[in-house]
Amino acid sequence: MPSPPLKIDFVINSILMQIQAGTLRPGERLPSIRDEAQRLGIGKNTVVEAYLRLVGQGVLQAKPGSGYYVVWTPEASSGPRAQPLAAATDRVSLLSEQLDRRLPVRPGDGRPPTEWLETSELRRYLSYQRFQEGDAYNSSWGHAPLRARLCGALAERGISCRDDQLLMTHGANHAMDLIIRRYVKPGDAVLVDDPGYYPLLAKLSLAGAEAVGVARRHDGPDVADLEAKARTSGARLFFTQSLAHNPTGGSITFGTAYSVLRTAAEHDLLVIEDDPFADILPYTAPRLAALDQLERVIYLGTFSKTLAGSFRVGYAAAAPGLASELNELKVITAVSTSAHDERLIFQLVENGHYLKHLRRLRARASKATAESVEALEALGFTIRRPIGGGFYLWIDLPEHMGDPDLVHDAARAGIFIAPAINFSTSRDPAPAMRINVAYGADPQFLAWLREKLG
Known part of the structure; x- marks a missing residue:
């Protein structure tokens, strides 16, 4: 073999x-x-x-x-060769390394391992089913049976959603692109988690907007900081990830969620809540969209973090008027989403394959989290454990490990790391690092980390 x-x-x-x-x-x-x-x-x-x-x-x-x-x-050599990570402060190179996978040890990766997402049973099903449907264009809103299923899933999470409130997208990143293109003008201030989702920071920079960081605590956004930034910045949008936060791994509490929505109402903020790990998190976990019922919250979901990484299928749920505006923009810019992928995902859900896959994925993530926490605590780190699940841990580093060359040092050892600078609106954040739980106990990474700690 x-x-x-x-x-x-x-x-x-x-x-x-x-x-x-x-x-x-x-x-x-x-x-x-x-x-x-x-x-x-x-x-x-x-x-x-x-x-x-x-x-x-x-x-x-x-x-x-x-x-x-x-x-x-x-x-x-004039042929293809592996290249080291470009720079510690370059968000584009960080994303490129996640796609190109040139470094073999990957604690800084934002995605679960491929083998977690594409088990042999699921691969066989995908190979058989992928091209069993016709070649017709998708409807403008996306595959209707899958959208109906998603509305049912949102109902289980406490979010009431009709079919005229949910549009399919090419993943959550595409949904963010649509929102920024529709509601953000050059020069606008936009509130974001800090530390927060680094591709979003790059998108806002490309749009000519000013990303204003709201301090992120383990139990959600710092409400006092959110109120102050909303009052003084003139921002009208706040992007946040409530649960299994990327990069810190924390999750919002009910008390913090109520306070965030009260602040949003007081300052007329449109809140964009990204929930990429929803399918492996508890239905009862606090979600802003459940408390708000999509009045001023746009809720984003995706299959890219929990299904095969090649799927670019996501969705956005919003008030009917907002959903219609975003769907019109989607049609103008992308025509439609993938009918093949959406039909396939619907069949995976309908036939029970997706549920079985999620059970395996939860078990793997839970086991890896325990192993990573134990290994990192043995090195002296204080680990704030994920609340309810997720793929990320966040460790504070000593001052001497705040050197921008740290990422190059790791790359020379074949290790891909993700330091705090990539996730912050500040040019000089406190030294820290995001760790993917799948790789946090890797012996090569731990040996390198032990050496750097001195």
Whole structure:
């Protein structure tokens, strides 16, 4: 049986990064197959396959009876090669690394591992079903049966939603794009969680808007800071993620949620609530949209964080007038969303496959969270545990680890990290780091972190 491609890619990328960083130089011998397999905790066949592929690419040379040697010099190569993360303060490079996956150890990743989302059973179903439907365009609002199902799911979360209030999008990011394009003008102030969702900060910058950070606590936005910023900034929009917050992992409490909505009403704020992990979180968890019933809250959801990563299917629920405005803009700019993907997701839900998948995903996330918390606490970190689930932990770092070159140091070791600077509206936030629970107990990452702590 061939070795899993992800593990082979892991070995290849690790070697390429070491060559790129200069820790492996032309002429140097690589570790033996047995030693490398033991070090990485993988099978020897996987290492053999990775070495042979690098030989085929001209990166390594096999010397019978001696081993494998580096022959490739990065500066002289004109072919594709792995590149280190561009810069610690560059949000675009942070997002690009999540897509290109060049660094093998990934505590800074914002997504769960591919193997968590695409189990063998689900892959078989996807392969069979994907092109069983016709090629007609989707309706302007999206696949009607899936929208009806989603309205039912929102009802279980306490959110009353009719079909004229919910439009399908190409993921939550597309919904944010539509909202910014429709309601934000250059020069506008827009309130955001700080630390908060870094692609949103990049979107607002591209729109010429000013992102005004509202301090984010573990139990939700700092209400006093929200009130002060709403009163003085002139902002009319507030983007927030109430539950399983990215990047801190915290979740809003009922008391904080009531206070946020009271402040929004007093200052006429339109609140955009992103809920990407809703399907693995408790239905009864506090949601602004449930307390507000979509009067001044636009509620965003997505399948991209809980289903196969290649799905770009999301939705927005809002008051009828707002939903209609956003859907008209969607039709003008994107024509329609994917009928194939939406029909497929509906079938996964209808046939019970999605529910089984979610149960496995919750169990994996819970187990990984416990392991990561235990490992990080053993290093001396105080961990504020996620409330109700989610994929993220947030650790405060000592002052000496606030160096902007920290991300480059990690990349040279093959480790992808996500420091606080990427998630803040401040140019000099307190040193901290987002950690994906799937990778928080990775031995290579922990060893690097222990060395940096001194």
